[in-house]
Amino acid sequence: MSANGAATTTIYLDHGATSWPKPPGVAEAMTRAVTELGGNPGRGAYRMAVDTSRAIHRARTDVAAFLGVPDARDLTFQPGCTQAMNLVLRGLMRPGDRVVACSMEHNAVARPLNALAAAGVEVVVVEADEAGVIDVDAVEDAMRSQTTKAVVCQHAGNVTGAIQPVADLADVAHAHGALALVDGAQAGGHLPVDIKTLGVDAWACSGHKGLLGPQGIGLLYLSPACQPDELVTGGSGSGASEEPLQPAVRPDRYEAGTPNTPGILGLHAAVTWLRDNGEALRAHEAALVRRFHEGVLSLPGFRVLGPDLGVPRVPIIALTHERVATDRLAFALDRRYGIATRAGLHCAPWAHRTLGTLQTGALRFGLGYGNTEADVDAALEALAELGEELA
Amino acid sequence: MSLPAPREFAVFAFATTHDALDAEALLGDLGFEVVPVPAPPDLSANCGIALRVPPEDGDRAATYLDRAGIEVVRRATILDV
Structure with a gap:
């Protein structure tokens, strides 16, 4: 934690915007x-x-x-x-x-x-x-x-x-x-x-x-x-x-x-690197996104956009909260927990209009290379705390 | 360092650098003594990279390129070191 109270570590969950870190080579x-x-x-x-x-x-x-x-x-x-x-x-x-x-x-x-x-x-x-x-x-x-x-x-x-x-x-x-x-x-x-x-x-x-x-x-x-x-x-x-x-x-x-x-x-x-390791990475991503999806469904007040649990998807989970604005969640996740996510319309107003979230936007978690179960669990724990605290 | 005396080579020109390097890889794998060279002026309507092989290998190289579907746009003979 820095002197001004901001988290100094980063759990990077914005792979939907750009992947980080990059693989060896x-x-x-x-x-x-x-x-x-x-x-x-x-x-x-x-x-x-x-x-x-x-x-x-x-x-x-x-x-x-x-x-x-x-x-x-x-x-x-x-x-x-x-x-x-x-x-x-x-x-x-x-x-x-x-x-x-x-x-x-x-x-x-x-x-x-x-x-x-x-x-x-x-x-x-x-x-x-x-x-x-x-x-x-x-x-x-x-x-x-x-x-x-x-x-x-x-x-x-x-x-x-x-x-x-x-x-x-x-x-x-x-x-x-x-x-x-x-x-x-x-x-x-x-x-x-x-x-x-x-x-x-x-x-x-x-x-x-x-x-x-x-x-x-x-x-x-x-x-x-x-x-x-x-x-x-x-x-x-x-x-x-x-x-x-x-x-x-x-x-x-x-x-x-x-x-x-x-x-x-x-x-x-x-x-x-992907040619040699992509299959294992995809299996890892699928397991992580399922773990996260299941975890969010257990949290009160949150709604996951997109396919139901169990339906294959790329490792993206966007969510809304019935009372807390997603931009405040994104800011708090970064400042307090060092978790990088993206709120807003994700350059996709057509998609948000289709989903009924054009006015509110959503909070997107993009999982990928370098992420672990511990990252997912930390994000779920943070969401649980913020969902109670900010509501 | 003294340069070797100029001698004749067969030179092939291609429509793109990609084709030229496809050809270089193919001929190299087949054991040809293939060297990328600047495209000579009389081949200048083509890719900036041309490939040269010893003159006695020219016909055989052309046959392999044709079989592989790599289009040679022009062929010429040059004096080179």
Whole structure:
């Protein structure tokens, strides 16, 4: 405890926002990128630049294999999931097009869709159920009457942790001639992902959440059928520099400018760790989230959002209290107990509107790498105390 | 240090750095003496990295690249050290 009474330790339960700490190898890989691999990848044939190019090539190849991407050239490194979803949505949709979206979408999807709607794209939002799960039949009903260019849906909810039926949504989308676009920000690392099996046309992911990489790096898979216009053009290291337009070949088409080598190599190290340890981590996360969910259900006054106990979810639990504002809970958890959580709307007003918590927000606990049963028990004990004290 | 005398090499150019490095990995695994080089001016419509192999290996390397589905955009012969 510090002199002003604030807790000085941190029990980190905000993995839904960004994971911390990172697994072994991530910091070392990033350090190597700035101390040894200083050359600009793809921009020179001197040995240091080629070594950097090789490191990125290996990262792309390994991350593609980890995600079940059939052709690594279809996997691009992006600054983040938000930029990736902007690329997909803004690069594909044109005035007069129609897109069907899920009501649980994060602002990384909702805000581009709002902007596209203002520009003349028809955006149809299908309501999820009270657990935050989208109904495939409802999505299909929304596509029956009119030609739809794309269906966009999260893979897992950043408020509820609900896992969406994205493979079934892809089947339905394709049956109606539409593309299936998925925001995988909360799924990568927390769920086994095989792009080929999912059958989606676009899958974007943050590098810094469940994939355990650093901030500032993300991924975008695009199927050969999915050809959004690139939003950024510039140096590519390939094609003739005198050509006036961005080369059409992948991955270069969607990676204009010098890549984020430290971020890519850090993400590569994280994914390598997940490849070897991900199954055990996922089992650990499932046990922790169940323990926490059960514990919260035993506390008076609290309500857990999202799927019922026992229904698979990514390791996120958001809750409300019938009398205590969640922002006060979050502050007290941090100041008194050193427990890091996130209150508010979680950049997902659509989701909170669906769940009936748009006015109150919720308190989100994101569990993940590095968390223990003791962390969960400490959080439950703190909630029990605060629920009595602040009510 | 004295450089070796210039001699001929077969050079392959690719559409992207990714393709060039796929090709380098493939040919290296097959035992080719493959070296990334700056793309010569007459191949400059392509990736900044080209691959060179000894001239006597050029045809065989091209065959392996074709079988692996790695597209060679251009091929040339250069004098190099």
